[in-house]
Structure formats: C-alpha cells, structure tokens
Amino acid sequence: MGGWDWQVFCKNTVDGEVMPRCFGSGGDITYLQWMFSAWGWTLSVAALALLVALVVGSLVGIVRTTPSKGLVLFGNAWTELFRNIPLLVQIFLWYHVLPALIPPLKAFPSFILVVLALGFFTSARISEQVRAGIQSLPRGQRYAGLALGLTLPQTYRHVLLPMAFRIVIPPLTSESMNIVKNSSVAFAVSIAELTMFAMQAQEETSRGIEIYLAVTALYFVSAFVINRVAHVIEGRVRVPGIVGSK
Amino acid sequence: MRQGRGVNLDFSFLTWQIVSSFVVKGLIFSVQLTLIAMVGGIVLGTLLALMRLSGKPWLELPAAAYVNTMRSIPLVMVILWFFLLIPLLIGRPMGAELSAIVTFTLFEAAYYSEIMRAGIQSVPKGQVHAGYAVGMTYRQTMQLVVLPQAFRNMLPVLLTQTIILFQDTSLVYAIGAYDLLKGFEVAGKNFNRPVETYLVAAVVYFVICFSLSMLVKRLQARIAIIR
Numbered sequence: 001m002g003g004w005d006w007q008v009f010c011k012n013t014v015d016g017e018v019m020p021r022c023f024g025s026g027g028d029i030t031y032l033q034w035m036f037s038a039w040g041w042t043l044s045v046a047a048l049a050l051l052v053a054l055v056v057g058s059l060v061g062i063v064r065t066t067p068s069k070g071l072v073l074f075g076n077a078w079t080e081l082f083r084n085i086p087l088l089v090q091i092f093l094w095y096h097v098l099p100a101l102i103p104p105l106k107a108f109p110s111f112i113l114v115v116l117a118l119g120f121f122t123s124a125r126i127s128e129q130v131r132a133g134i135q136s137l138p139r140g141q142r143y144a145g146l147a148l149g150l151t152l153p154q155t156y157r158h159v160l161l162p163m164a165f166r167i168v169i170p171p172l173t174s175e176s177m178n179i180v181k182n183s184s185v186a187f188a189v190s191i192a193e194l195t196m197f198a199m200q201a202q203e204e205t206s207r208g209i210e211i212y213l214a215v216t217a218l219y220f221v222s223a224f225v226i227n228r229v230a231h232v233i234e235g236r237v238r239v240p241g242i243v244g245s246k
Numbered sequence: 247m248r249q250g251r252g253v254n255l256d257f258s259f260l261t262w263q264i265v266s267s268f269v270v271k272g273l274i275f276s277v278q279l280t281l282i283a284m285v286g287g288i289v290l291g292t293l294l295a296l297m298r299l300s301g302k303p304w305l306e307l308p309a310a311a312y313v314n315t316m317r318s319i320p321l322v323m324v325i326l327w328f329f330l331l332i333p334l335l336i337g338r339p340m341g342a343e344l345s346a347i348v349t350f351t352l353f354e355a356a357y358y359s360e361i362m363r364a365g366i367q368s369v370p371k372g373q374v375h376a377g378y379a380v381g382m383t384y385r386q387t388m389q390l391v392v393l394p395q396a397f398r399n400m401l402p403v404l405l406t407q408t409i410i411l412f413q414d415t416s417l418v419y420a421i422g423a424y425d426l427l428k429g430f431e432v433a434g435k436n437f438n439r440p441v442e443t444y445l446v447a448a449v450v451y452f453v454i455c456f457s458l459s460m461l462v463k464r465l466q467a468r469i470a471i472i473r
Contacts, residue, residue: 084455085448086413089427092444100441177318184320188419195322199420208330216319216327223318 008207009035009214016205031201031211038197039218045115045183045193046222050176052119057126062156064127065134075127082124087185091117095189114186122179126172133168134160166237173230177223184219194218259437260446268436272429275343279425280412283350287411288404290351291358296388298363309359316356322420324353329421342423346415354411361403365396402466409458413451426450 009032010022024030029037064075082090094117099105105113137160145155184195198215202208297309316324328349333339340348369392377387397404416427424432427447434443 080456080459081452084409084413084452084459086416086427086451088416088419089444089448089451093448097441097444097448181318181320184322185417187322195320195326195420198323198326202326202330212323212327212330216323219320219323220318 004210005207006210008205008210011205013204031205034201035194035197035211035214035218038192038194039222041111041191041193042180042183042195042218043222045111045118045186045191046176046180048115049118049122049183050179052115053122053126053175053179054172056120057123058130060123060127061130062134062161064131066152075131079124079127082120083128087118087121087182088188090121091185091189093117110189111191114183114189114191118179118182118186122175122182125175125178129168129171129175130164133164136167137163163239166239169230169234169237173227173234176226176230180219180222180226255442255445256439257442257446259439260433260442264433264437268433269426269429272424272426275424276412276415276426279343279347279350279415279418280408282347283354283411283415284408286351287354287358288362290355291360292362292393294355294359295362295366298359299366313356313359316353317360321353321414322417325349325417325420328352342418342421345421346418346423346425350411350415354407357407358404361400361407362396365400365403366392368399369395398469401469402462405462405465406459409455409462412458413455416451 007018010018010030012019012024012028012030013034014028019025019028019030022030022032024033060075060078063071064079066072085093091114094113095110098113099108141159141163142155145159146152150158183193186193187196187199190196194215198211201211205211294309294313297305298313300306319327325346329340329342329345332345332348373391373395374387377391382390415425418425419427422428430443430447430450431440434440437443
C-alpha cells in the first residue's frame with residue numbers, strides 16, 4: 001500500500017500528470033472533476049427515478065385501496081412483478097430486452113432506460129407504503145367523505161390522501177435514500193455514475209482506497225442531505241395534534 | 247439469424263444440457279451464497295443487536311457505528327471495498343466467489359441486526375425480569391427466554407430479508423463471480439441470444455422470489471394464529 005496518495009485526484013485523466021489547482025485544461029479533466037461529474041449523474045439518476053417512482057408508486061398504491069377488484073388485482077400484480085425481480089436483472093431487461101421487443105425504445109438513451117428501471121423497481125416499494133398509509137386511516141374517514149356526497153376521487157383528493165401522504169413521509173424518506181444507493185447498480189450498463197467512476201478510476205490509477213473512500217463519502221453526504229431535506233418537509237406539512245407532530 | 251423487423255425470439259437453444267452446463271452452476275452458487283450469508287448474518291446480527299441493547303457504551307457505540315455505516319453504503323460499493331481490502335489484509339488474492347461470501351455475511355449482519363433488535367424489543371420486559379427472578383444469568387435469560395421468542399416473532403421478517411438477499415446476490419456481477427445471472431449471461435453470449443437469456447433469467451428469479459414470498463405470507467398467517 002505504502003501510505004496515502006491523495007494527489008491522485010489532481011491527476012489528469014488522459015496522461016496522469018498532476019494538474020495545478022486540481023483543474024484540467026484544454027478539455028482534459030482531472031479525476032476530481034470526473035468524480036464530481038459522476039456524483040451529478042448519480043444524483044440525476046436518483047432524482048428522476050424518484051420522480052417516476054413517486055408518481056407511479058402513488059397511483060398503484062391508491063388503486064390498490066379502491067373498491068374495484070380489477071384495479072386492486074392490477075395494482076397487486078404490478079407490485080409483485082417489480083418487487084420479485086432483482087434490480088440488476090430489471091436494468092438488463094430495460095437495456096437489452098425491451099428495445100429488442102419494442103423497437104421505438106432503441107432511440108432512448110441508456111440514461112432514460114436506467115431511470116425507468118430504477119423508478120419502476122422503486123414504485124413497487126412506494127405502492128406498498130402508500131397503500132399501508134391509506135389503510136392505516138380509520139375507515140370512517142372514507143365513509144364520512146362519501147356520506148357528505150363527495151365522489152370517490154374527491155374523497156381521495158380531499159380526505160384520505162392529505163393524511164396518508166403525511167403518514168408515509170418517513171418511509172418515503174428511507175426509500176429516497178435507498179434510491180441513491182440503488183442508483184449504483186447503473187454501473188452495469190455503463191452509466192457514468194459514482195460506482196462506475198470508482199471502478200474505472202481504481203483500475204486506471206491503482207489508488208483504490210483513496211478513490212473508494214471519496215466515493216463512499218459522497219454517498220454518505222447524499223444520504224445525509226436527503227435526510228435533512230425530508231426532515232424539513234416533514235416539519236412543514238405536519239398537522240398539529242396528529243401523526244408524529246410534537 | 248434475426249431477419250425482418252418483427253420480434254424473433256428463439257428459446258430452442260436452451261436445452262437441458264445447456265442449462266445444466268451453464269446455469270445450474272450459477273444457481274448453486276447463488277443459493278449457497280444466500281444460505282451462508284443468511285445463517286452467518288443472523289448469528290452476527292443477533293450479536294450486534296445484543297451489543298446495541300447491552301446498555302454498555304463501549305459495546306453499543308461500535309455496534310451502532312458498524313450497522314449504520316453498512317446501511318448507508320450501496321451494496322455494490324461494499325462488494326468492491328471488500329474485494330479490494332481482503333487481499334491487502336490477508337496478503338494474497340481471494341477469489342470473487344469467496345470474497346462475495348465474506349462480504350454478504352458481514353453486510354447482511356447489519357440488516358439482520360436491525361430486525362433482531364426490533365424482535366428483542368418486542369419481547370415484554372416482564373419476561374426478562376421473570377428470567378432473573380428464577381435465578382437465571384443474563385446469558386441464560388437471553389438464550390432460553392428472550393431470543394427464542396424474538397426469533398419466532400421476527401421469523402417472517404427475517405425470511406423476507408433473505409428473499410431480498412437472494413435478489414441482491416446478483417450484484418456479485420460487479421466483481422465477476424459466477425452466479426445465477428452470470429450463468430444465463432454466459433449462455434446468452436455463447437449462443438448470441440442475450441435477449442432470450444435475460445428474459446428467462448428474469449422469469450426464473452421471479453418464480454423463485456414470488457413463491458418464497460407466498461410461503462412467507464402463509465407462515466406469517468400461521469404464526470399470527472399461534473400467538
């Protein structure tokens with residue numbers, strides 16, 4: 001091993017020269033710059049996938065609490081399908097299999113395919129949380145809404161969901177942290193995110209420990225920031241006197 | 247081979263002979279990895295949980311730090327870390343398969359320990375006091391009174407975590423270990439049929455995980471009745 005060598009981050013990725021002020025010139029970049037761009041990819045994949053997962057997962061979760069048997073069956077099938085196939089296999093399905101079966105998908109960049117894969121995978125978990133959140137509300141709330149003459153969609157919109165979403169904020173926070181961690185699986189289809197960077201930079205520089213430490217630290221920072229943001233959101237939307245409010 | 251513009255799937259190359267020479271080896275490793283990491287992870291996880299609930303800061307803090315660190319890092323990174331560090335520590339290279347077994351055992355211990363901690367806390371305090379009252383030591387109380395109940399209460403959760411573990415074993419892809427997914431991938435490459443093999447791989451993983459999760463659901467219902 002022979003001691004630390006943090007200078008590795010200031011090296012040019014093309015010829016391995018140590019650059020002044022750690023900054024590449026003339027289009028070349030240093031490992032430090034590469035790492036931060038990789039962090040950007042990790043966060044973009046995670047953020048977009050979270051968006052997909054929240055929208056799809058909420059819809060599927062809601063559908064599973066409706067009185068319609070067909071919709072419930074669809075929601076259950078969706079959840080079981082995306083929950084019982086490993087994420088890596090799902091990413092390969094989106095990347096290798098679906099474009100072969102559905103030719104228009106060939107035009108999609110792999111970044112989008114990974115976002116969809118990760119988003120749909122996580123939607124299954126979010127649908128579980130949302131369903132549990134809605135079902136944890138007393139039945140009387142639904143009946144009260146309907147008895148007042150609200151339609152079923154109105155009951156969801158004005159009575160059930162405002163409470164259910166507040167209840168599921170803590171589990172959704174941990175899902176958001178999971179999605180950052182799970183975005184690392186995108187390395188398998190060569191998305192230039194942090195884990196991909198770690199593997200390639202380790203191979204090129206042989207300074208694996210320094211590089212892995214830095215990458216691991218960035219994952220920690222990402223998780224910590226999400227945790228804090230979620231805490232702020234939780235505080236903002238809390239209903240005085242109920243669910244988790246002090 | 248693939249003519250025209252239509253979808254042209256052909257599974258005929260996946261004969262039993264091909265499956266047994268490429269896939270079965272991988273399946274055996276995936277199952278092995280899952281079982282070893284489950285048993286090892288539950289044992290270590292229980293120890294970590296006991297440390298965290300011991301009330302002694304010098305046991306609590308390291309256990310908490312270990313569990314929280316493991317749970318904050320992506321599994322792929324943990325796999326890469328161990329693959330890099332183990333050879334440095336033992337002074338010689340270690341195969342991807344063995345490295346994966348060590349990694350998964352130590353990684354899953356963190357997750358199992360959280361489950362066991364919840365399980366131990368779900369046992370009423372009176373049980374512990376009753377143990378002490380009849381003259382049992384701490385060790386006996388834990389071993390004979392608390393842990394058996396904690397374990398039974400948490401059995402469905404432990405098994406669900408094991409299904410997740412089985413799915414996660416596919417991530418040994420990062421270090422090139424030969425698991426179930428790799429078996430399908432190699433077969434697909436050899437016969438130039440990656441689309442078909444990935445599809446079959448997904449079906450196989452789904453069938454295994456879905457049936458196991460149905461079994462866990464039934465078990466959960468039975469345990470709930472006994473209680």
